[in-house]
Amino acid sequence: MERPIAFMQRDAALAEARNLRTKIRRGEFQDATSGYASGLAQGNVVILPKNWADDFLLFCQKNPIACPLLAVSLPGQPLLDALGDDIDIRSDVPEYRVFRHGEFTKETQDISDLWRADMVTFVLGCSFSFEDALMRAGLSLRNIESQSNVSMYKTNIPANPSQHFSGNLVVSMRPFTPADAIRAIQITSRLPKSHGAPIHFGNPEMIGISDISSPDFGDPVTIKDDEIPVFWACGVTPQLAIANARPPIAITHAPGKMLVTDISTEQLSIL
Known part of the structure; x- marks a missing residue:
């Protein structure tokens, strides 16, 4: 069989x-x-x-x-x-x-x-865990297409501190068209152990990212004219x-x- x-x-x-x-x-x-x-x-x-x-x-x-x-x-x-x-x-x-x-x-x-x-x-x-689910839904991932590391950025969003550990969140970014961004939100919201739904999309300056072309970690990727950046919480946060x-x-x-x-x-x- x-x-x-x-x-x-x-x-x-x-x-x-x-x-x-x-x-x-x-x-x-x-x-x-x-x-x-x-x-x-x-x-x-x-x-x-x-x-x-x-x-x-x-x-x-x-x-x-x-x-x-x-x-x-x-x-x-x-x-x-x-x-x-x-x-x-x-x-x-x-x-x-x-x-x-x-x-x-x-x-x-x-x-x-x-x-x-x-x-x-x-x-x-890790957000890499949800990439397969996004691709199976027909969404394109620029970091995989370009065979590069995902773009990651420090933000101005504070984490909830413990006694000794504190700092701002780090996010990973993937660009999508608005329609694909909605689908990505729907899919990743079902995967909380992989960071779940995005914490921000659109204007990066609203979360303290002044230059989207210069990530703090990983590699830069192209954001096309019809796309918006979508940001997920990232497991590099503990390093800060x-x-x-x-x-x-x-x-x-x-x-x-x-x-x-x-x-x-x-x-x-x-x-």
Whole structure:
């Protein structure tokens, strides 16, 4: 008996995700992960010492749109079995950023030498997870068409602070025609674990973005005359909060270079 097409597509996505993580672990892939393993959730990563973890957990709980929690590890546990087969958070992200006392110090492809027994990993939902749903609805995504990283910007919208973590939201941007923007809002509103519906569309200056052609993270993309920019909350937001909180060490993913999981986007959706 032949397997349904949906199962075959999921099998193919799982194989792609596991192959991609193998390449990342070997140092053979260091690019942005948008467009890979369609239908599977990708995650932002934040790693902190245990004595900072509870306060960051509170920050996530107070900002569920920007920081939708997918998983939290036990202290010192680098394997994330709940998110996929043989995921090792020390090596399975294309590029990591290391912060010391809030200051960005370096990017690296492996953090095994930095790993400690008190480290807690947070994996947060990512907007890359909803891109497959948008494309299946017939919407075009400029960052995938141009094979570039998504455009991300700092805003003037404050996050809800915890005791130590605070800062403004970061957003990702994708341009659409007005009709397609409405459809994108409808689709992503059913995916709260992937940041849900946009938090703004139209005039970027209203949220503190003075030059839409110069993103703070990622790559610029063309916005056509008949299109408007649409902005989603972004999981790079914690990196600004880390700069303000100044923990002795913090490790994150590099913007756009995510942890690719085995969890289907449908598992995280609201029907």
